[in-house]
Amino acid sequence: MGEIVEVVLGALVRDRQVLLVHRSPSKRAHPNVWDLPGGYVEPGESELGALERELREELGVQIAADSVSHLYRLTAGSTEEPAALSAWMVREWDGVPANHAPDEHVDIGWFGLVRMPLPAHPFMRAALLNALRSLDG
16 A cells, blocks of 8 residues: 555635635546645645645635634545545635636636535535535524
């Protein structure tokens, strides 16, 4: 089994919608699908530190750390290239999300409960739908 790579994903949520990025067709992992923005945790970096850096690099936003809550954790990928995914819900940030990584994403968009596309991992959609429904309270 290969060394596990740590990946963080961020679900920016507002008005019962979540921001997804459309992965480039040239991406090796999960090409041409809607997914949460994020990326690799670098050596010595915490998950939240990596999440903050990745969302700043990819979307140009500064997340409010006290508005972040954990969504789920799972292991995905092949046994040769496993990835430990950690997804976080982000309720507050500074800046207007924009596609600052056009080599990685061909588009970004806001999706609600009805229009949400199938993301790269089936469990992600269920977790996102549950998170959006929980915002009613």
